[in-house]
Amino acid sequence: MRDGHFLRTSCGSPNYAAPEVISGRLYAGPEVDVWSCGVILYALLCGSLPFDDESIPNLFKKIKGGIYTLPSHLSPSSRDLIARTLLVDPLKRITIPEIRAHPWFVLHLPRYLAVPPPDTAAQAAKIDPEALESVVNMGFDRAAVTEALRRQVRNKATVAYYLICDNKRNGGISGYLGAEFDEGGGGASEPGGTLARDSPMGSRRPSAVAAALLQQRITSLAQSWHLGVGTKAHPSDAMAEVYRTLTALGVRWKKQGAGGYSLKCLLDGDEAAVTPVKFEVQLYRLKEERYCVDVQRLEGDLMGFMDVCGAITSELRLSG
Numbered sequence: 654m655r656d657g658h659f660l661r662t663s664c665g666s667p668n669y670a671a672p673e674v675i676s677g678r679l680y681a682g683p684e685v686d687v688w689s690c691g692v693i694l695y696a697l698l699c700g701s702l703p704f705d706d707e708s709i710p711n712l713f714k715k716i717k718g719g720i721y722t723l724p725s726h727l728s729p730s731s732r733d734l735i736a737r738t739l740l741v742d743p744l745k746r747i748t749i750p751e752i753r754a755h756p757w758f759v760l761h762l763p764r765y766l767a768v769p770p771p772d773t774a775a776q777a778a779k780i781d782p783e784a785l786e787s788v789v790n791m792g793f794d795r796a797a798v799t800e801a802l803r804r805q806v807r808n809k810a811t812v813a814y815y816l817i818c819d820n821k822r823n824g825g826i827s828g829y830l831g832a833e834f835d836e837g838g839g840g841a842s843e844p845g846g847t848l849a850r851d852s853p854m855g856s857r858r859p860s861a862v863a864a865a866l867l868q869q870r871i872t873s874l875a876q877s878w879h880l881g882v883g884t885k886a887h888p889s890d891a892m893a894e895v896y897r898t899l900t901a902l903g904v905r906w907k908k909q910g911a912g913g914y915s916l917k918c919l920l921d922g923d924e925a926a927v928t929p930v931k932f933e934v935q936l937y938r939l940k941e942e943r944y945c946v947d948v949q950r951l952e953g954d955l956m957g958f959m960d961v962c963g964a965i966t967s968e969l970r971l972s973g
Contacts, residue, residue, distance in 0.1 A: 669689045704720075721739065785799070787814075793809075932953075934965075
């Protein structure tokens, strides 16, 4: 998507989709996200969806007309916020900055949520030398980190860099990295309060707490998400199970490279897949004695590919 261009793809779950999405009209993006957030907020506070019907045409009619009811137990402030997020006219719908300033949103808001999201574009344009030096001291290559920041690549080094920048911008121990650990003030049970001095961690220096939180978040966020089916089986046993699964599903394949751990596959078109689906199946190692089977679409019908992925994951019998 480029500046000045709009989206028109009708996508997402119907119950959460904005009127302009299901109507096929042009939209920018943030305004339809606000609508979906309003649906989620309604579901959290009311225990049901605002727009629901067994008949899709009737469901779409309710969404396009903004037809829903608000339970009487809701507070006036929450009723106002829901009503403003579920306005049919996207130009009149509340915006994200307005939501963040709404009385219901800011009530008892934890300080780590009150901190505005970082401007990643501004961060990428100007590299903080102190934060960069801290990342280099962790063992990362300076040139590689600088290039990754310039290209806005997410990896362990850039995750560490942005966390350090957040920590500096929020005063060292506030904001994302420990608003609940400031010295002084009320106890941890108070809305937005601080850690009580007589608690087990109250005697620790704030800087030590912030450093511990920073390292914990770096360790947690830097761990990669592994998409695929994990297994502890021997690679040859895992691939034998992959071959069996593909054969059962009527998929043709050919091996790539040495070892046979990467396959190019083809599922011929039928009623389930309008066009043939080409995809790759790859077995790779996550760590010692731990492997993952990953599937990636090359070309063909997307829904057909999703059906293939579902069939493969349900058919594969790999030891966890």
